[in-house]
Amino acid sequence: MTETRVHFYQVGSFAVGNRLLSDADRTVQASRERTNSLDAGHRACQGCGEALGARYALDAAMRATGGRLVAVNATGCLEVFSTPFPETSWRIAWLHSLFGNAPAVATGVAAAMRAKGRDDVRVVGQAGDGGTVDIGFGALSGMFERHDDVLFICYDNEGYMNTGVQRSAATPPTARTATSEAVGADPGNVFGQGKDLPRIAMAHDIPYVATATVADLHDLERKVERAMTFRGARYLHVLVPCPLGWGAASADTVRLARLAAESGFFPVFEAEHGVVTGVRRIRRRVGVEEYLRPQRRFAHLFAGEGRPDLVARLQLIADANVERYGLAPEEE
Amino acid sequence: MDRPFAITLPVGSSRANHTGSWRVERPVYVDHLPPCNDACPAGENIQRWLYHAESGDYEAAWRILVEENPLPAIMGRVCFHPCESACNRVRVDEAVGINAVERFLGDTALARGWRLPDPGPDSGRRVLVVGAGPAGLSATYHLRRAGHAVTLVEGAARLGGMMRYGIPAYRLPRAVLDAEVERILEMGVEVVLGRSVKDIAAARDEFRADAVFLAVGAQLGRRVSIPAGDSAKMIDAVTFLHQVAEDDPPLLGRHVVVYGGGDTALDAARTARRLGATDATIVYRRNRAKMPAHAEEVEQALGEGVTVRWLSTIERFEGERLLIEKMALNAEGFPEPTGELEELDADALVLALGQDTDLSLLEGSEVHVADGVVPVAESMMTDVPGVFAGGDVAPSDRTATVAVGHGKRAAKGIDAFLGDRSFERPERHPLAAFERLNTWYYADAPRTQRPELERIRRQTNFEEVVGGLTEDNALFEARRCLSCGNCFECDNCFGVCPDNAVIKLGGGDRYEIDYDYCKGCGICVAECPCGAIEMVPERI
Incomplete structure (x- = not known):
């Protein structure tokens, strides 16, 4: 140990920045020169995970493309809270059309850039989980299939939060939403439905698919940068906790994203050409209960005598993820 | 109307929308007292000197250290480091090896010949320090820094007190002791060796001292029959x-x-x-x-x-x-x-079976003695104005570090006495308890062990038993510090704010909250590793 160089920097690479690291080794977010793609004054709720995730991803994309970037946005929270006309929070080239057509519009922007010979300008499509896994799904699958040169980013908060917290195909089982009330023998959202979009994207054999959370900035930024090294259709799925829809404290946004990953309930991995190439292994494993308890949408699992049977089924989902992707912590 | 086609209103920035008005609580940056600093009998600002050691700026670290304690190479060997017992990192893996880093800084300073700060401008006052152990030497140093002349009287043939005559050489090599004592004398001290003070009042007159600090230690071994x-x-x-x-x-x-x-x-x-x-x-x-x-x-x-x-x-x-x-x-x-x-x-x-202190020099004086020790006020002053006492003479745990702390406090007390000011201890920040930390962000790292001399070698000679850290090890150890309660500029608050409402000032100036836009979500507080931000209710 005495012979090796010191590669230990107090907070290592867990914190956003680190005064002990060289500038090149710090995150985009640690820099005062970051784009702030999504500017202050937006009307997102206190502690919005999506606002945070969008700035993280787009600032990284701006650095990776040298600022030559066009973002196409589907309808959803992110669009509504950022652009009440005539104000905008976007400090990048940004376009909104409809809820369901963002991937198609992004395809169009990419085609236009190609026609103009502007290969240097890159295109990002972005939507919430509703715009991605439900309403925009046909257009997205077409964009994948045609191999259009777009990075599509889904900010997944597991429901239609903007319209009053309705269930989407990304809502987890047992979660209470306005359309999956916590009543009856099987309260909340049902088991066995919904879509695993990262795996569907992988099935299209596109060059790059990855998942990330707002709790691991280094991982998220690296994946955006990696995505930008490929041409063709790419997909990034970012878990962004929603204090409103999840019934969580606004201060807990990052913590919940961390617990989702550390419990295995949300697997963080990346895949190239349909094959998993890397996983973010769990560092301090927790049971799903620790992740579920702080969220009011799961309160019925713990009220009174609770529903340990349902918690156990959710734990099985987490365990299956750990098994499938090999997320178990490294042995000492 | 030079707007683009079909645009009828100018585009404005959302910055016009001051979302700060949503807030009911606001985050504020705070400095809390790290448990190491709280526990240090010498009052060292440990967290602060570790901060500089972390970046490899050992001289800056050492300079902050000697603000409080002029004997780091000695303390890094003989101190029983209550700081480490109090260290919050104990609850993550193991305490930070503060004592080992202190020794590394002390040894580095000796090797590179760093000098203590210059004495303060001459105050024209003289203080008699009786006893040249850790308390007396510490008081001498701090008195010189305050500009007072010091006469240091020692009964033994050499300086150091119990550090020389009590602590064996295998724990404290004499070269280290000599070097750190000499560095204090370089500040200009009148030293009288081999002279036992028999009468405190007479000595005060003889040396024309405006104040006296009594630090003769506990030199008498207790006997039982x-x-x-x-x-x-x-x-x-x-x-x-x-x-x-x-x-x-x-x-x-x-x-x-x-x-x-x-x-x-x-x-x-x-x-x-x-x-x-x-x-x-x-x-x-x-x-x-x-x-x-x-x-x-x-x-x-x-x-x-x-x-x-x-x-x-x-x-x-x-x-x-x-x-x-x-x-x-x-x-x-x-x-x-x-x-x-x-x-x-x-x-x-x-x-x-314990030691007693020889207080025969107080016989006939007004200084009150109780249970074999001299009761003192917070300023270390006895009930005789201008006569101060510390170290083993005063009620205490009787360790070298406590003595150093006494010496410092007595120097401040004497300075206040000579300046006709009342002595006030600086206000203490609230304690940075473990519960304030978000330990997720700290890298896992067990403690570096100091090499120990092989057992067989230390049974036969007085070579030092515990070795020092190499520079790499010291740096590693310093970087294990959690910086409890004090911002170390990890950029977390700057990064995790969904509203870009944290302004990074950079270069040691830390951060500011932009209250025009801060919605008061509290993520910065929750994700601050060291608990240096807290939410306070907004005044409405």
């Missing part, structure tokens, strides 16, 4: 260690028994081993858990072949045999005799 034969060789540990320090060790024979359970008992037993005793046995009336000696010292002594008879008292010492009686703990945890006797081979018995 043990029935003993004529040929029984008995010596108290203080005298024994003093003679060894003066290179004139008494002949104790092959079987040495030490009576007592404090650090001095261990020092005596370990020293006896080094002088050739084939067995050094400590007899102590209680069990190991109740032993006042520090666990680390006990561990090292046992490692060197010192044996301990727990729960035993000495009945009688005759010739070459010692009779001990076994004890048993009663329901209250106090030892009670069992009547069961046992014999031990013993050529000599060393008594290490």
Whole structure:
């Protein structure tokens, strides 16, 4: 140990920045020169995970493309809270059309850039989980299939939060939403439905698919940068906790994203050409209960005598993820 | 109207929308007191000097260290580091090796010849410091920094007090002691050696001192009466260690028994081993858990072949045999005799049953003495104006570090007295408790172990037992600091704010909250690793 160089920097690479690291080794977010793609004054709720995730991803994309970037946005929270006309929070080239057509519009922007010979300008499509896994799904699958040169980013908060917290195909089982009330023998959202979009994207054999959370900035930024090294259709799925829809404290946004990953309930991995190439292994494993308890949408699992049977089924989902992707912590 | 096609309103920035008005609580940056600083008897700003050591700026770290304590190389060896016991990292993996880093900084300073800060502008006042142990030397340093002239009077032939005549050389090499003492003298100190002060008032007049600091230590070994034969060789540990320090060790024979359970008992037993005793046995009336000696010292002594008879008292010492009686703990945890006797081979018995302080110089003075010590106010002043006392003379835990702290506080008290000001201790920040930390962000890293001399070598000589850290190890160890309660500029708040409402000032100036846009979500507080931000209610 005495012979090796010191590669230990107090907070290592867990914190956003680190005064002990060289500038090149710090995150985009640690820099005062970051784009702030999504500017202050937006009307997102206190502690919005999506606002945070969008700035993280787009600032990284701006650095990776040298600022030559066009973002196409589907309808959803992110669009509504950022652009009440005539104000905008976007400090990048940004376009909104409809809820369901963002991937198609992004395809169009990419085609236009190609026609103009502007290969240097890159295109990002972005939507919430509703715009991605439900309403925009046909257009997205077409964009994948045609191999259009777009990075599509889904900010997944597991429901239609903007319209009053309705269930989407990304809502987890047992979660209470306005359309999956916590009543009856099987309260909340049902088991066995919904879509695993990262795996569907992988099935299209596109060059790059990855998942990330707002709790691991280094991982998220690296994946955006990696995505930008490929041409063709790419997909990034970012878990962004929603204090409103999840019934969580606004201060807990990052913590919940961390617990989702550390419990295995949300697997963080990346895949190239349909094959998993890397996983973010769990560092301090927790049971799903620790992740579920702080969220009011799961309160019925713990009220009174609770529903340990349902918690156990959710734990099985987490365990299956750990098994499938090999997320178990490294042995000492 | 030079707007683009179909645009009828100019586009404005959302910055026009001051979302700060949503807020009911606001985050504010705070500085809380790290538990290490809180626990340090010398009042060191440990977290702050570690901060500089983390970036490899050892000189800046050392300069902050010596603001409070001029003896880091000594402290890095002999301090029992209550800072490490208090360290929050204990609850993550192991405490930060603060003491080892302190020693590294102290040694580096000696190797590179860094000088202590210059004395302050001459105040025209003189202070008499009686006793040149850790308390006296520390007071001398701080008095010189305040610009007061110092006359340092020491009864022994050399400076250092118990650091020279009590602590064995294998724990504190004399070259280190000499160098750090010399560095204080370089600030300009009048030294009188080999002179015992007999009358405090007379000495004050003789040296024309405006104030006196009394720090003569506790030099008298306590004796108990043990029935003993004529040929029984008995010596108290203080005298024994003093003679060894003066290179004139008494002949104790092959079987040495030490009576007592404090650090001095261990020092005596370990020293006896080094002088050739084939067995050094400590007899102590209680069990190991109740032993006042520090666990680390006990561990090292046992490692060197010192044996301990727990729960035993000495009945009688005759010739070459010692009779001990076994004890048993009663329901209250106090030892009670069992009547069961046992014999031990013993050529000599060393008594290490505590020390008393020789306060005969106060006879006839107005200075009040109670229970063998001098009661003092918070400023370390006795009930005689201008006479201060500290170190083992004052009621305390009697460690070198406490003495250094006393010396500093007395210097401040004397400075206030000479300036006709009232003494006030600086306000303390609230404690940075473990619960305030978000330990997720700290990298996992166990503590670097200081190399220990192989056991066999330390049974025969007085070479230093505990080695120092290499630079890499010291840097690693410093970087294990969690910086409890004080911002270390990790950029987390700057990064995790969904509203870009944290302004990074950079370059050591930390951050500011932009209250025009901060919605008061509290993520910055939740994700601050070191608990340096807190939410306070908004005044509405």
